Amino acid sequence: NAGVTQTPKFQVLKTGQSMTLQCAQDMNHEYMSWYRQDPGMGLRLIHYSVGAGITDQGEVPNGYNVSRSTTEDFPLRLLSAAPSQTSVYFCASRSGLQETQYFGPGTRLLVL
Amino acid sequence: GQSLEQPSEVTAVEGAIVQINCTYQTSGFYGLSWYQQHDGGAPTFLSYNALDGLEETGRFSSFLSRSDSYGYLLLQELQMKDSASYFCAAPSGANNLFFGTGTRLTVIP
Numbered sequence: 211n212a213g214v215t216q217t218p219k220f221q222v223l224k225t226g227q228s229m230t231l232q233c234a235q236d237m238n239h240e241y242m243s244w245y246r247q248d249p250g251m252g253l254r255l256i257h258y259s260v261g262a263g264i265t266d267q268g269e270v271p272n273g274y275n276v277s278r279s280t281t282e283d284f285p286l287r288l289l290s291a292a293p294s295q296t297s298v299y300f301c302a303s304r305s306g307l308q309e310t311q312y313f314g315p316g317t318r319l320l321v322l
Numbered sequence: 323g324q325s326l327e328q329p330s331e332v333t334a335v336e337g338a339i340v341q342i343n344c345t346y347q348t349s350g351f352y353g354l355s356w357y358q359q360h361d362g363g364a365p366t367f368l369s370y371n372a373l374d375g376l377e378e379t380g381r382f383s384s385f386l387s388r389s390d391s392y393g394y395l396l397l398q399e400l401q402m403k404d405s406a407s408y409f410c411a412a413p414s415g416a417n418n419l420f421f422g423t424g425t426r427l428t429v430i431p
Contacts, residue, residue, distance in 0.1 A: 241418070243418050243419075245421075250423075250424075251423055251424070252326075252409055252421035252422050252423045252424050253365065253409070253419075253421045254421070255414065255418055255419070255420070258418045268414075268418065269414075269420070300364060300365070309353065309355055309370040309372075309413075310367045310370070311355075311357075311365075311367060311419060312367070313364040313365050313366070314364060315363075315364050316364055
């Protein structure tokens with residue numbers, strides 16, 4: 211099993227550009243989430259999904275969209291990048307039967 | 323709202339024992355998790371306490387007291403590789419986690 215994979219690992223954007231951060235898991239987990247982590251801070255929940263076709267907002271959803279068309283994939287879209295979105299983004303998944311969240315390696319995003 | 327408070331930094335000597343505390347204020351509390359994150363890496367799960375008491379996993383133990391809204395992570399026989407950030411986290415609603423701001427542990431020789 212590859213676990214949770216994320217692409218790209220690094221990305222530089224200009225203000226106003228859009229992009230999609232990819233996330234996939236091969237563990238057949240129902241729950242998937244996107245978090246952002248800023249320097250010296252914990253992780254803050256952006257959006258989450260409890261199954262294909264179902265998504266909901268987390269703590270900091272503004273400026274981001276998500277969709278969940280399959281169990282495996284949960285892409286995060288930045289509609290119009292802003293410098294405040296410079297951060298490290300982590301995707302995570304978990305089974306509905308366990309509390310363990312499995313995190314991907316992260317995407318480091320710099321918005322100029 | 324939700325808040326989980328942890329000390330920002332802790333330093334301990336190799337081979338010693340260290341305790342990292344977490345106090346929380348949450349609505350609809352389900353349990354407390356602990357995650358480890360090395361610099362540049364992803365968080366990895368350490369433990370989860372759904373009930374009061376101590377959970378032991380090798381050198382790591384985690385404790386929860388619901389009546390005190392308090393938990394801690396105990397690391398024994400510290401090794402240099404234990405230098406990392408440690409986060410407590412509580413389920414936000416029933417579906418995902420709300421994280422504390424983390425404790426940076428530095429293990430010194």
